[in-house]
Each structure stands twice: as structure tokens, then as C-alpha cells.
Amino acid sequence: MSLLFKGREAQTSSQSKSWIMRCYFFVLTVFRQGINSLGEMWRTPMASLMTILVLGLSLTLPATLYIVVKNVQQVSSGFSDAAEISLFVKDSMTEQQTQTLVKRLALYPEVDDVKLISKSKALEEFKRVSGFGQALDYLEENPLPNVVLVTPTSRYRKPQAAQQLLDKLEGEREVEFGKLDIEWLERLNALLSLLKESVVTIALLLLSAVILIIGNTIRLSIMDKKEEIQVLKLVGATNTFIHTPFIWTGIWYGIVGGLVAFMSVAMMLWWLESAVSMVAGVYQSSFVLQGLNGNELLTLLLLAVMLGFGGSFLSVHRYIKDIEPDKV
Amino acid sequence: MIKFDQVSKTYPGGHRALEKVSFELGNGELAFLTGHSGAGKSTLLKLISVMERPSAGRVSINGVDLNGVSNRQIPFVRRDIGIIFQNHRLLERYNVFDNVALPLVIEGMHHKHIAKRVHAALDKVGLLDKVRCQPSTLSGGEQQRVGIARAIVNSPPLLLADEPTGNLDPELSMEILRLFEDFNRHGTAVLIATHDLGLIARMKYRSLTLNHGRLSQDPLMEE
Numbered sequence: 001m002s003l004l005f006k007g008r009e010a011q012t013s014s015q016s017k018s019w020i021m022r023c024y025f026f027v028l029t030v031f032r033q034g035i036n037s038l039g040e041m042w043r044t045p046m047a048s049l050m051t052i053l054v055l056g057l058s059l060t061l062p063a064t065l066y067i068v069v070k071n072v073q074q075v076s077s078g079f080s081d082a083a084e085i086s087l088f089v090k091d092s093m094t095e096q097q098t099q100t101l102v103k104r105l106a107l108y109p110e111v112d113d114v115k116l117i118s119k120s121k122a123l124e125e126f127k128r129v130s131g132f133g134q135a136l137d138y139l140e141e142n143p144l145p146n147v148v149l150v151t152p153t154s155r156y157r158k159p160q161a162a163q164q165l166l167d168k169l170e171g172e173r174e175v176e177f178g179k180l181d182i183e184w185l186e187r188l189n190a191l192l193s194l195l196k197e198s199v200v201t202i203a204l205l206l207l208s209a210v211i212l213i214i215g216n217t218i219r220l221s222i223m224d225k226k227e228e229i230q231v232l233k234l235v236g237a238t239n240t241f242i243h244t245p246f247i248w249t250g251i252w253y254g255i256v257g258g259l260v261a262f263m264s265v266a267m268m269l270w271w272l273e274s275a276v277s278m279v280a281g282v283y284q285s286s287f288v289l290q291g292l293n294g295n296e297l298l299t300l301l302l303l304a305v306m307l308g309f310g311g312s313f314l315s316v317h318r319y320i321k322d323i324e325p326d327k328v
Numbered sequence: 329m330i331k332f333d334q335v336s337k338t339y340p341g342g343h344r345a346l347e348k349v350s351f352e353l354g355n356g357e358l359a360f361l362t363g364h365s366g367a368g369k370s371t372l373l374k375l376i377s378v379m380e381r382p383s384a385g386r387v388s389i390n391g392v393d394l395n396g397v398s399n400r401q402i403p404f405v406r407r408d409i410g411i412i413f414q415n416h417r418l419l420e421r422y423n424v425f426d427n428v429a430l431p432l433v434i435e436g437m438h439h440k441h442i443a444k445r446v447h448a449a450l451d452k453v454g455l456l457d458k459v460r461c462q463p464s465t466l467s468g469g470e471q472q473r474v475g476i477a478r479a480i481v482n483s484p485p486l487l488l489a490d491e492p493t494g495n496l497d498p499e500l501s502m503e504i505l506r507l508f509e510d511f512n513r514h515g516t517a518v519l520i521a522t523h524d525l526g527l528i529a530r531m532k533y534r535s536l537t538l539n540h541g542r543l544s545q546d547p548l549m550e551e
Contacts, residue, residue, distance in 0.1 A: 003397070003404040004390045005485055025436040231417050234377070235478070236407035237434045239400075325379055 030244055037248040051217045051253055056260025058210045059304055062203035063265050063292065069195050071290050085166055089146040090176045098146050101174040105150060110165050113151040119144045145176065159185055207307055214253055214311025218246050222319045230325040243316045250312025251305055258304030262297055329355045329486060329517040330376060335385035337371050337541075345371040347541040348385070353519060358512040360528045361521040363538035369521040372538070373488050376519070377409055378402045389486065407435065410479030410516075414491035416471045418463040418478075424450070425459045428477045435482065449477040453507060469500040476507060480516075487511060489520045493527065501527055 041048040087105075089098050098116065106114045117125075122144045127133040156165045159182045166180045222229070232242050269291045280287040292300065330353040337346040345368045353359055361369050374380040375387050378394055387394045389405070397405055418427050428449055432442045450456045453473040463471055472492060479487060489508065493501035505520075505527065512518050522528065528535050537544040 002408055003401055004392045004408045022436075025438070029433075029436045227417075228419050228421070231419060232430070232434070233403070234379075234406060234411055234417070235431045235434060236403045236405075238403045241403075241434055 029241070033241075033244045034248040034251075037245045038252055040245075041249065041252055047217075048253070051213065052256045052260060054213055055210055055253055055257030055304070055308075056264065058206045058213070059257060059261035059300065060264045060268075062199060062206055063261050063300060064268065065195075065199040065202060066296075067265065067269070067290065067292065069192065069199055072192060072195070074290055075287060084181075085150040085152065085162065085169065086179045087148040087150060087169055087172075088176045088178070089148060089174055091145060093146070093174050097174055098148075101172065102148060104172075105148065105169070110152055110156045110168075111150055112153045115149040115151075117147045117149060119146050122147060148175075207303070210257075210304075210307045211311040211314070214250050214308055215315040217253070218250055218312040218315040219319055221249065222246060222315060222323070226323055229320060229323045233323070234325045239320065242320055246316045246320075247309060247312045250308035250310075250315075252308070253312075254304040254306070254308025255301060257308070258301040261304070262292060262300060265292060329353050329357065329390060330519065331386075331388045332372075332375075333386040333388070335375065335382045335387055337368075337375065337380060338383045344541055346375075346382075346538075349538075349541075349543045350385075351536055351543060353517060356512065356515045356517055358508065358518040358533050359520070360533055360535035361519055361538065362523060362525065362528060362535055365523060367538040368541045369523075369538055370490060373411075373490050373519070373521055376486075376488060377411055378405055403434075407431065407482065408484050408486060410482075410484040410487040412472075412475050412479045412487065412489040412492050414494040416463075416475035418471060418474055420462070420464055422463075423459075424455065424461050424463065424466070424474050427463060427474055428481050430478060431482045445481055446477075449481040450474075452480065452510070453477045468495055469503070472496065472500075472504060473507070476504070480511060483516075485516060487516055487518045489518070489522075491522055492520060493522060493524055498526075502530075505531065 089101065093101075098118075102114050102116050105111055119142045123136065123142050126144065127136050130136075150165075150169065152162055152165055156162055162180055162182060166178045169175060170178045229242055269289060273289055276287070276289045332349050332351050335346055335349045336344070338344050349368075349372065361372060363369055371380060375382055375394075376389065378397060381395070389408070394405070419430075422430075425446055428446045429442050432445060437445075447456060447459070450459055453476050455470060455473055455477065458466060458470065458474075463474060466474065472495075476492070479489075487508070492508075493504055496504065501524065508518050508520060509531075
């Protein structure tokens with residue numbers, strides 16, 4: 001492209017001037033610069049290594065927290081259903097009335113299964129399990145109520161639906177009160193969402209730190225190449241041409257830093273795995289520690305690349321415009 | 329080619345580097361720009377390569393008014409001008425080939441064409457055998473010639489040289505000037521800023537003399 005001398009272009013370059021070719025050469029140049037800046041990082045490994053490690057470790061922390069949330073969620077999803085509702089039958093009800101209650105409840109569309117635990121049976125079990133066997137014999141009458149265990153259909157096992165069903169069941173005149181053990185579940189869910197929120201907050205803080213770290217590294221690199229930038233400007237390099245290698249450096253930092261984070265998370269999981277499986281074994285649970293899957297690795301890398309791009313973009317636009325060739 | 333029309337340049341702080349300078353350099357002309365140090369030679373060259381903007385007046389190249397050139401367009405102006413510096417300004421990190429290839433890489437030229445042109449440019453300055461050397465391993469004269477090869481590699485219609493022989497002995501200086509003459513014979517306009525009056529005297533070319541920012545009448549014009 002010649003601004004001053006029309007028609008010079010034809011003699012300068014023997015290339016086709018169609019815009020498709022021009023775009024092609026532009027993209028080619030950008031990618032060549034990308035490879036070059038990777039090569040440059042390779043030539044100055046120590047300086048790059050420090051930045052990459054800081055970046056990698058800064059990304060490791062949010063990634064680890066994310067994995068913690070993910071695994072806790074996995075554990076709690078096993079408990080997330082309210083499996084049973086216990087209904088305590090009024091003491092004044094006769095055996096007959098209790099039986100009709102059971103039959104009536106079984107007809108509910110929301111109810112999957114109904115099971116009656118009579119007070120005598122409950123007392124027997126209590127004697128057996130509690131170890132108070134002898135002592136309980138001294139009681140004059142059975143203090144336990146008849147209990148109906150209602151198993152809701154799967155649709156009514158979610159905390160809220162189960163709560164509604166409980167309200168409905170408590171409306172039955174034979175029922176003293178019902179109990180649905182979901183409070184602890186709600187607490188767990190609240191804790192989980194608190195954890196998630198803190199992951200987001202910590203991640204945001206660390207990610208801003210990462211942008212600043214990359215921005216500063218790129219700034220130093222720009223200052224280091226001041227002379228070179230001046231010469232480039234003198235021989236007619238556009239700003240895009242001068243900026244691109246620095247932006248690429250930021251992107252490479254992002255990619256390698258992301259991989260470092262992934263590897264440290266993987267190593268941490270490998271380290272913890274045996275301990276976790278021991279705990280799981282004690283609880284006779286089939287819990288398996290979940291790592292980062294392919295999609296999450298991609299997200300991590302993409303995030304790291306975006307941070308690298310953002311940091312270098314800020315520095316490049318802030319500092320390169322101040323470097324002008326001052327001396328002929 | 330280059331036309332200065334009542335150009336003045338005042339730097340921030342009040343230093344008047346140029347005052348109402350008017351001259352014209354024809355197509356394919358070779359001229360010297362002389363004057364004591366601080367006379368405004370460098371400023372004049374900076375105005376041509378748009379490193380500075382004039383405070384008043386107009387600089388135009390090939391009929392294009394440089395005042396109308398936006399900052400984004402400056403790189404494209406510089407691609408039409410080969411600039412040679414006293415301290416050659418080579419990039420130490422790259423070898424001779426990469427240094428000379430720089431203007432072509434910037435233009436996005438295909439590397440096959442680049443190799444051909446770089447070799448042609450280095451051949452012209454007689455350094456074809458140093459193509460893989462690092463600039464720091466070359467002598468001062470050789471480094472200057474690499475700088476010249478870089479300036480001419482994309483065959484610009486205009487060459488500017490600021491004290492190109494400043495650090496060289498008379499023999500090497502003459503060699504460099506012969507190179508400029510050679511480019512000039514092929515139609516390139518050349519403007520050489522120098523304070524080496526002995527050198528100018530030996531060659532019969534027009535010389536523009538700056539004195540405290542004003543242009544004295546050049547002797548060749550009076551003849």
C-alpha cells in the first residue's frame with residue numbers, strides 16, 4: 001500500500017492485490033508473529049517461567065475451589081431427595097382408624113409406598129437397638145406413638161414438593177404431626193451456595209491479579225524492546241504489526257499458565273486420591289473424587305488465554321503509543 | 329519530490345529549530361543538507377519522515393501534503409522513504425538477513441520474494457557474504473552498509489540519510505557516497521544531511537545549507 005506514490009505497489013510486491021489475498025497475508029503474518037513470540041519465550045525461559053508459574057498458581061486456587069464445590073455437590077446430590085415422611089398418629093386413634101389411614105394414604109397419587117410401624121413394634125426395635133431393654137420393661141405403658149412412614153413418588157421427593165405433601169398429610173385428622181427431615185439438606189444447600197459465591201469472589205480477585213501480572217510482564221518486555229519498537233516504527237510498521245507479538249506473548253502465557261494450573265490440580269488430586277478413597281471406604285461409600293473433565297480443561301485454558309490477552313492488550317495500548325522514534 | 333513551503337518548527341519550550349524554510353527537491357535529485365550542528369538538519373529530516381509535525385507551513389512529498397496525513401497513515405508514508413541513520417540502528421537480536429528483511433516483513437511480503445530482494449539489496453552494498461552474521465560482529469562501515477541495504481530493500485523512491493558517514497573514515501565515507509550516487513542513477517531521490525564539508529566539496533551536487541534554522545541560498549542554485 002503506497003500512500004504517496006500511486007502505482008508503486010505494483011513494483012514493490014509482485015503479489016496479487018485482491019483483498020482475499022491481502023487478508024490471507026495478514027493472517028499469515030499474524031500467525032508467523034505468534035510462532036516467533038513463542039520462540040522468543042523459549043529463548044528467555046527464566047523470565048517467562050516466573051510469569052507462567054505465578055499465572056499457573058493463581059489459576060490453581062480457583063480451579064481447586066471449583067473442584068471442591070463440584071465434589072461436595074456430587075456427594076450431596078445423593079442426599080438431595082427427601083426419601084421419607086414420618087407421620088405420628090394421634091394417641092387417641094384406635095388400631096382400626098390407623099389401618100384406614102394407611103389405606104387412605106396409599107391411594108394418594110403423590111404417595112409411592114406406605115408402611116405402618118405400630119407402637120409395639122417400635123418399642124421392640126427401640127429395646128433392641130438402644131440397649132435400654134431391661135429398663136424399658138419397667139414402663140407401665142408404651143410411650144411411643146404409631147408411626148406411618150410415607151414414601152413419596154419421585155416427583156414429590158424434592159425438598160419443596162415434599163414440604164407441600166407434608167402440609168397436606170398433616171391435614172389428615174388422624175395425624176398428630178409429620179416430620180420431614182430436610183432442614184439439614186437446606187442448610188447444606190445454603191452452605192454450598194455460600195461456597196460457590198466465595199469461589200466466584202476469590203476467582204475474580206485472583207483473575208484481576210493475573211491480568212495485572214501479565215500486563216506488568218508485557219510492560220517490562222515493551223520497555224526492554226523500546227529500541228526495536230522505534231526502529232519498527234521508522235521503517236513503517238503499523239501499530240497492529242508492533243502490537244501483535246506482545247499480544248501473542250500474553251496469549252502464550254495464558255495457555256502455558258492454564259496448563260500449569262491444570263497439572264497442579266491433577267497432581268493435587270492424585271495426591272489426595274488415596275486419602276479420599278480411604279475415607280470413602282470407611283463410610284462404605286462409592287464416592288470417587290472428580291477431577292477436571294475435558295470441557296472444564298478447555299474452559300480453564302480459554303479463561304487463561306482471555307486473561308493473557310486482556311493483560312497484554314492493556315499494556316500494549318497503554319505503553320507502545322508513547323514510544324516514538326525521537327532521534328533520526 | 330519533496331517540497332517545503334514556508335515551514336517553521338518550534339519545539340515545546342520555545343526552541344525555534346526551523347524558520348520559514350522553503351525549497352524543492354526534484355524527482356531523482358541528489359542533494360546535501362549541511363549546516364552547523366543544531367542548525368536544524370535533523371528537524372528537517374524528521375518533518376519529512378513525519379516524526380515531527382511543522383508548527384507552520386507545509387511539507388509535501390510527491391504532491392501529497394503531509395499535514396493531511398493522519399497518525400494511522402504515518403507508517404505508509406515511511407514505507408515510501410528509506411531512512412539511513414548515523415548510528416545505523418540495526419536490531420542486535422537479529423542477523424543481517426532479518427534486519428534487512430524487516431521492511432518487507434512489515435509489508436507482509438511472501439518469504440520467497442523476501443529472500444530474493446534481501447539478497448539483491450545486500451549484493452548492492454557488497455555484503456552478500458555476511459547474510460547470516462550478527463550485526464555486532466561487523467565493522468562500523470559494514471553495519472552502516474547493512475543499514476543502507478535495509479533502507480533500499482523495498483526500492484523506495486526517496487532516501488533520507490542523516491550523517492551516514494559520521495563515524496567513518498574518509499575512504500569508507502566515499503564508498504558509502506558512491507552507493508548513494510548509484511541509487512540516484514537508478515532514479516531514487518536522495519537527501520543526505522552531513523556536516524562533512526570536505527566530502528561535499530569533492531562531489532558536484534546541490535547543497536542546502538541551514539544556518540540557525542534558516543536556509544541560506546545554495547551556491548549551485550545561484551550559478
